[in-house]
Amino acid sequence: MSLLSGLLDHMPPAIADADSTNLRRRPEPRPRLVLANPVERTPRLIISPHVSAATATPEWRHARDEYLNHIMACRSCHAPNGRHCTAGAHLRASYDNTPMEAHP
Template sequence: MAALEYLRRAGLAVELEGKRLRVTPAERITAEHRQYLNDHRAELLAELEAANDPQIGLVPQQHDEPQHVIRTAATASPEWRQSRNLYIGHLMICRACHAPIARYCVTGEELRQRYDNTPMESTP
């Protein structure tokens, strides 16, 4: 995909419309780019057709590779969310607790420990 890559590096997007090439943004196309498009038209058409063909270029998934898991509050266990909500709710109303310097009242300290020790993942 060298021909497409050259145009992409120049800041141009190339699409296939039927058998025509559509290059955008038009204001970035220079005379040099137009000459390149004329000289490499067949190669560009072949690359775009191959990129759009679902049967070409498919790489079988490797099932033995670990998946990258992103842990967020949206994917966390209900227990973790509850401990987080209790801890943060307490911090918002307690005048004795100050999280940036790790100063907590007795209740705040207990809630912080519970929050720290509750796993984000659900246990089977």
């Protein structure tokens, strides 16, 4: 028997009138909230099923690659703050103005 278990044997329970069977009972389940009427949401307008860089136009990918290659190497450009050098500003404008999807 350890020294700690000997000390705990002489301590009263933490909860008055509590025995080991009361402590092991599961609490009653909480009531759940359920919406009486389901909320109807209007569907979003989806132009194409999936738009990503893989399905983008070659022009958009070229403009993106030129811009990203520039800002990764240029010490004057800081994209999170929107700070660009002259060349970076032109590449960003070209990237922004190039359409990602080919419209028929």
